[in-house]
Amino acid sequence: MIYTLHLFKILLIIALFVPLGTISIAEDTAISQDSLKSGKELYLKRCRLCHGSKGTSGKRLSKNQNLADTQYVANTIINGRGYMTAFGEHLTDEEISLIMTFVRNSIGNSFGAVSAEEVARYR
Amino acid sequence: MKKYLLSTAMIAVLGALPVSAENHIMDYKPVTQERLLDPESSDWLSLRRTLDGHGHSPLDEINKQNVAQLETVWNQSTGPYQQYAEFAALPARPAHQAPALVNDGVMFMVTPDLQIIALDAVTGEEYWRYVYEFPADIIPVHPTNKGVALWEDKIYMNTQDAHTIAVDAKTGELVWKTKLEDYRNGYYNTAAPLVVDGVVVVGTSGGEFGIRGFLQGLDAESGITKWKTYTIPHPDAPGGDTWPGDTWKTGGGSTWITGNYDKENDLVVWGVGNAAPWIGDMRPGDNLYTTSSVAVSPQTGEIKSHFQYHHNGNWDWDEVFPPTLMNLDGQDLAVRFARNGYIYKMDRSEGDFKFIEGKPYVHNDAFLGLDPETGRPEYDPDKVPGTGKYAAYCPSAWGGRDWLADSYNAKTGILYIPVNENMCGEAEGAVVDYEPGVLYLGSGLSMKLTPEAEDHIGAIQAWDIRTLEKKWQVNFKSHMWGATMSTDGGLVFAGGTSDGMFRAFDADSGEILWEKQLDGGINTPPTTFTVDGKQYVAVTTGWGVDADRVQFFIDLNRGTKTEIPQGGSIWVFALPS
Numbered sequence: 001m002i003y004t005l006h007l008f009k010i011l012l013i014i015a016l017f018v019p020l021g022t023i024s025i026a027e028d029t030a031i032s033q034d035s036l037k038s039g040k041e042l043y044l045k046r047c048r049l050c051h052g053s054k055g056t057s058g059k060r061l062s063k064n065q066n067l068a069d070t071q072y073v074a075n076t077i078i079n080g081r082g083y084m085t086a087f088g089e090h091l092t093d094e095e096i097s098l099i100m101t102f103v104r105n106s107i108g109n110s111f112g113a114v115s116a117e118e119v120a121r122y123r
Numbered sequence: 124m125k126k127y128l129l130s131t132a133m134i135a136v137l138g139a140l141p142v143s144a145e146n147h148i149m150d151y152k153p154v155t156q157e158r159l160l161d162p163e164s165s166d167w168l169s170l171r172r173t174l175d176g177h178g179h180s181p182l183d184e185i186n187k188q189n190v191a192q193l194e195t196v197w198n199q200s201t202g203p204y205q206q207y208a209e210f211a212a213l214p215a216r217p218a219h220q221a222p223a224l225v226n227d228g229v230m231f232m233v234t235p236d237l238q239i240i241a242l243d244a245v246t247g248e249e250y251w252r253y254v255y256e257f258p259a260d261i262i263p264v265h266p267t268n269k270g271v272a273l274w275e276d277k278i279y280m281n282t283q284d285a286h287t288i289a290v291d292a293k294t295g296e297l298v299w300k301t302k303l304e305d306y307r308n309g310y311y312n313t314a315a316p317l318v319v320d321g322v323v324v325v326g327t328s329g330g331e332f333g334i335r336g337f338l339q340g341l342d343a344e345s346g347i348t349k350w351k352t353y354t355i356p357h358p359d360a361p362g363g364d365t366w367p368g369d370t371w372k373t374g375g376g377s378t379w380i381t382g383n384y385d386k387e388n389d390l391v392v393w394g395v396g397n398a399a400p401w402i403g404d405m406r407p408g409d410n411l412y413t414t415s416s417v418a419v420s421p422q423t424g425e426i427k428s429h430f431q432y433h434h435n436g437n438w439d440w441d442e443v444f445p446p447t448l449m450n451l452d453g454q455d456l457a458v459r460f461a462r463n464g465y466i467y468k469m470d471r472s473e474g475d476f477k478f479i480e481g482k483p484y485v486h487n488d489a490f491l492g493l494d495p496e497t498g499r500p501e502y503d504p505d506k507v508p509g510t511g512k513y514a515a516y517c518p519s520a521w522g523g524r525d526w527l528a529d530s531y532n533a534k535t536g537i538l539y540i541p542v543n544e545n546m547c548g549e550a551e552g553a554v555v556d557y558e559p560g561v562l563y564l565g566s567g568l569s570m571k572l573t574p575e576a577e578d579h580i581g582a583i584q585a586w587d588i589r590t591l592e593k594k595w596q597v598n599f600k601s602h603m604w605g606a607t608m609s610t611d612g613g614l615v616f617a618g619g620t621s622d623g624m625f626r627a628f629d630a631d632s633g634e635i636l637w638e639k640q641l642d643g644g645i646n647t648p649p650t651t652f653t654v655d656g657k658q659y660v661a662v663t664t665g666w667g668v669d670a671d672r673v674q675f676f677i678d679l680n681r682g683t684k685t686e687i688p689q690g691g692s693i694w695v696f697a698l699p700s
């Protein structure tokens with residue numbers, strides 16, 4: 001079976017477009033500065049080594065349309081994908097939701113918040 | 124990933140305390156330069172037993188006539204393990220990769236979580252256990268350690284947080300600790316040190332993070348740095364003009380496998396990994412000294428000579444394993460089975476590497492051939508990935524051989540090498556910016572099996588170095604991730620297959636004469652020794668890191684899911700009394 005995974009595609013650096021703070025997104029869901037801050041802290045601790053602080057190393061997260069699909073992202077974090085570690089045993093639903101909310105609403109993305117309850121449904 | 128179980132309280136109890144009241148180890152026999160260069164047949168004092176890298180023992184009590192009777196003398200876990208890291212940066216279980224060194228009946232083992240264990244080699248009784256304390260924020264890419272070095276009355280080890288330490292061989296107490304680099308910038312070290320005449324020579328891992336590779340010489344007594352030589356030269360130094368702009372600052376060139384020592388020329392011979400990022404058009408030029416062997420003065424660190432196997436690399440073919448050094452029919456040779464799939468035979472009589480001959484030992488479709496005078500390859504442009512340019516190539520990124528050691532019988536001129544074939548790679552480059560401590564690859568990584576992989580992937584090959592002709596090959600459907608050890612008993616020992624088998628092969632034919640399934644897969648080199656005249660063979664289970672990762676890709680190709688027990692225990696075998 002031939003397959004063509006490209007697990008470490010590393011593309012152009014994108015600056016942090018969305019400043020931290022309370023922002024509005026398409027669904028009119030307010031995202032608090034605290035949740036973005038907490039999500040960023042978790043992201044830098046758990047994800048930076050592979051994806052970079054701006055989401056432009058490893059598999060690119062910056063301006064990545066796949067991040068619009070909350071089930072896809074939650075499954076990837078929980079179960080791993082290809083060369084990505086499965087974090088389901090290492091992160092709580094709340095922590096995963098904070099990371100998802102951060103990466104979906106910074107580093108060039110604007111896809112809305114994710115709740116811990118939604119993450120729990122994908123476990 | 125396996126959870127580590129050793130608590131902080133247990134570390135406090137175990138750390139550096141002898142656990143045996145009456146200790147043979149208190150009569151510890153110092154390891155001198157003379158003993159390292161010409162070890163007693165009873166001992167296995169350095170990674171490959173001799174500093175020329177032969178991995179061969181003159182012992183012959185266990186031989187092809189009686190090896191079928193081999194039985195277990197003792198087997199015990201290397202645990203309990205300490206809290207290391209919750210996960211690896213890329214999925215992989217921690218792997219045991221260190222050989223059991225034996226000095227006058229005292230065995231030394233190092234675990235993936237950096238514990239050094241001193242044991243009675245005949246009984247397995249533990250003398251002491253030193254537990255290295257990690258920084259809490261370590262996220263390993265390669266959770267392993269490939270072994271310790273012995274010198275005089277000390278044991279030397281490199282660490283995941285880029286330090287070198289020395290501990291007392293009798294007590295396991297820390298003697299000194301020297302910082303090499305900042306691990307937060309991507310530096311780490313899994314290779315064993317090499318000690319030559321009182322200088323502890325160490326390398327570094329971290330090429331995938333865009334480090335600037337180096338070798339460093341430390342005083343064995345104090346740990347004070349005597350010299351540091353970068354494998355990526357400064358623009359004003361020889362070879363500096365092979366790097367455009369500032370690319371030399373983040374050029375990779377890691378040195379993550381221990382080198383050999385060329386005693387005839389008083390040179391340390393060390394391998395240098397591939398360049399960062401992985402795609403060559405991001406750093407036009409030959410990119411010295413990446414994908415090369417370098418010959419370095421152990422006293423000053425001066426690079427005396429080098430040989431580059433392929434220039435401006437594109438395929439993640441680290442060329443870190445050092446050449447095996449030998450004298451054959453009066454000629455001093457350096458012979459190397461490169462990750463790129465070619466064998467290189469070189470004359471080292473004047474301390475440099477004069478190319479004699481090269482040929483493929485596994486299929487390589489990226490090279491059109493080697494220059495017969497220089498050994499420099501000509502590339503097939505269709506097999507060279509670039510930025511935005513996809514290319515498929517053979518062998519895969521893990522190469523015809525990765526870091527697993529070969530062994531060489533100087534009496535017969537036959538070299539035994541673990542290989543993988545019928546696995547090919549593909550890559551497409553994408554622009555990447557450097558960020559300290561973050562992966563700096565510039566391409567994807569993938570592997571696909573060829574139709575021939577249905578027959579085999581892994582193999583042990585035997586090569587006549589005189590003629591550079593293959594004598595035999597034994598194939599395995601599994602990939603091969605185990606080093607070889609040969610003996611005067613006419614045997615070759617190796618693990619390395621996914622079924623957890625430890626095998627003895629007939630050195631003349633490759634016939635499997637004995638095999639035993641152990642408690643896990645084997646990535647460690649076997650060793651052999653005697654105590655009171657009786658011969659023993661030791662090997663340690665502990666499957667993980669890249670052996671796991673390659674298995675992941677094989678399963679992805681085959682649509683299978685292969686469960687390989689991790690193991691994590693030392694096995695010692697002997698003939699029945």
